Amino acid sequence: MSARKTNDSGIVVIGLGRFGCHLAGSLLQLDHQVLAVDRNPERVQRWSEQLDRVVQADSTEEGALRQLGVADFKRVVVAIGGSVEASVLTVLALTELGIPQIWARATSEKHAKILASVGAHHVIFPEAETGERVAHLIVSKMLDFIEFGDDFAIAKVRVPAAMVGRPLRELAPTERYGVMVVGAKLPGERFRYAGPDTVLERESVLIVEGSIGQVQRFAGLG
Template identity: 90%
Template sequence: MSARHTDENGVVVIGLGRFGYHLAGSLVQLGHEVLALDRNAERVQRWSGALDRVVQADSTEEAALRQLGVADFPRVVVAIGASVEASVLTVLALTELGVPQIWARATSEKHAKILSSVGAHHVIFPEAETGERVAHLIVSKMLDFIEFGDEFAIAKVRVPASMVGRPLRELAPTERYGVMVVGAKLPGERFRYAGPETVLRPDSVLIVEGSIGQVQRFAAIS
């Protein structure tokens, strides 16, 4: 049975260096199925007891990825950092497989441009991102995310279609969803503090605060 049939939220993480391992571990803690790949046998052995599935494979080979069922996963993260060539060839192989969401680690702006040109949908810079933060972004509809202590988070999300054209007073997001909408960016305007009379327009972007679970659930509203 393919991974897509077992878990629509499954994620493949390719490259088990420090960033890749922490990312994979955070995804597991969030309750997602993770298939982790690395061509280094020592790394595979080291992390095999801590992650769901760890496989030794050459990710630049499309046939190897296909055999492992990578094409059945909705999201793949290329966390390779040691070899620019390997990361680019891996993204290219994933593009050929038709993976819906390809996230790729970049080590420079030039590297990022190459990754985007060969098919990466999202490019991340681990030097500025933590594995846990990227994990939240990958598996949610949040545009940005900052976690503080005590399970408190602030997130940037698109306005749910069901809330368009209605004032926050009527929507009551705190009572209904446990989050507070603290800012709103209407199309063509800058971010402003949101008040009870703020009316949400199509394509608006909101800044919301609450627990991690609350902001994730709010971001998932359609």
């Protein structure tokens, strides 16, 4: 697998603890190529047959990451949980490489603040958010979502540009896309329930419901 060929769809996962492995597996199920990195040779050996590409390296070293081609990827997840120092230094190294999207695991609020201050664009708490849920957010345009089982989800998405200024009755999102628009919200305002006569305004955030696939495709329209 060449990093330069996968920089659009490929994702780097650094740290193969429980969370990192579940996240990498979920991303693979979503048909994204994964470069997994861990400094522990036993973990690398253990997951080498299950993941796309697993390499042993010290992720705190910018030069090591550059040699692996990490700089060619647009999205990197720092899933390190056992060492606050290692996770922070890894985020610093990724920042130096100019990675556009750095997702980092935090184990406490203080840890989260440090990660954000050194360059993490998204800070996540895996104890509250499973690897599967985070994987969906990373690879889609959904702003947030909750899965209720049986392939049903409620998601927060930006209003697609083509739907601005038109009422839901005319747009017929249920018939066209399989999703129901439950509510809409403008910046600085509260969510309001949506009905057939609701006109979607620019910069609105919508609450929609449907299957995970349907809400992902709807979010992708924007």
